[in-house]
Structure formats: structure tokens, C-alpha cells
Amino acid sequence: MRTFDFAPLYRSSVGFDQIANMMDRVLSNDGATQSYPPYNIEKLDDDAYRISIAVAGFSDSDLSVEVRDKALIVSANKADEDEGKTYLHRGIATRAFERRFHLADHVQVIGAAHTDGMLHIELERQVPEALKPRTIQIASDAAATHKDVVDAKSVN
Numbered sequence: 519m520r521t522f523d524f525a526p527l528y529r530s531s532v533g534f535d536q537i538a539n540m541m542d543r544v545l546s547n548d549g550a551t552q553s554y555p556p557y558n559i560e561k562l563d564d565d566a567y568r569i570s571i572a573v574a575g576f577s578d579s580d581l582s583v584e585v586r587d588k589a590l591i592v593s594a595n596k597a598d599e600d601e602g603k604t605y606l607h608r609g610i611a612t613r614a615f616e617r618r619f620h621l622a623d624h625v626q627v628i629g630a631a632h633t634d635g636m637l638h639i640e641l642e643r644q645v646p647e648a649l650k651p652r653t654i655q656i657a658s659d660a661a662a663t664h665k666d667v668v669d670a671k672s673v674n
Contacts, residue, residue, distance in 0.1 A: 565643040574635035575612040590619040
């Protein structure tokens with residue numbers, strides 16, 4: 519596997535650490551450890567998203583959803599209830615997991631629901647009014663010149 523050294527980027531730029539950190543995270547992800555549990559990310563609207571995670575076998579008390587430092591962290595830890603049981607086949611995995619999702623600027627977690635073995639997490643991008651595009655009214659030339667012109671009779 520290739521490895522990239524982002525040290526020159528850190529030394530020669532200011533304020534771009536987030537991009538370098540994201541590239542470092544993407545390139546260092548190990549695919550084998552990130553396959554459980556399976557999940558979907560849906561775009562519901564221009565500014566609305568839903569993450570659905572398959573959490574069969576977990577109860578509400580086993581699951582944890584937390585937002586910390588622009589990251590959504592979903593984790594589960596199931597108490598060992600299998601003592602004394604003998605399985606002939608065990609296909610339902612209920613092992614502990616932690617799944618992290620990096621949240622973009624202004625993306626907020628609106629809520630979470632656990633139904634039918636699926637954990638649904640609702641997200642919404644809430645851009646502040648100051649950052650939204652706005653239209654500037656263009657004045658005509660006549661109005662602009664009259665505004666800056668001083669009447670010669672009033673000065674003298």
C-alpha cells in the first residue's frame with residue numbers, strides 16, 4: 519500500500535490542516551476493519567441526509583450516538599448474554615463496534631431512531647444567514663452620479 523507524507527503540506531500552509539487530516543484518514547483506512555456494521559448514507563433533500571446502520575441484535579441501551587469535534591461517533595457494546603448457549607451456526611454478529619463519520623461544516627445531527635434493527639440518524643446542513651449567497655441591487659448610473667455630485671451653488 520502507498521503511504522503519503524503530508525509533512526510538507528503542514529509546514530508550508532496555514533489553515534489547511536483539515537484537508538490534510540481528511541486525506542490522511544482516507545488513505546489510512548483499513549477496509550477489513552470498516553465493513554461492520556453495514557450502513558447507507560442517503561441524500562433526502564438539498565440540505566438533509568440520513569445515515570442508516572444495520573444494528574440487528576442491539577437494543578437502545580446498547581447503542582450510543584455522540585457528536586464530538588465535527589465527528590459523528592456511533593458505537594455499540596452488548597453485554598455477553600451467550601454464556602451457557604451452544605450455537606450450531608452463529609451468523610448474527612453482535613460484537614462491539616465504533617463507526618465514525620466526519621461531518622462537514624454546518625452539518626448538525628437532528629435526531630436518531632432505532633426501529634426494526636436499523637439505526638437511522640438524521641442530519642441537516644444549517645448554513646448561517648451571513649454565509650448564504652445574497653443578491654445585491656444594482657443602481658442605475660443616474661442615481662449613482664447624483665449621489666456623489668455636490669451642487670456648486672450650495673458650496674459657494
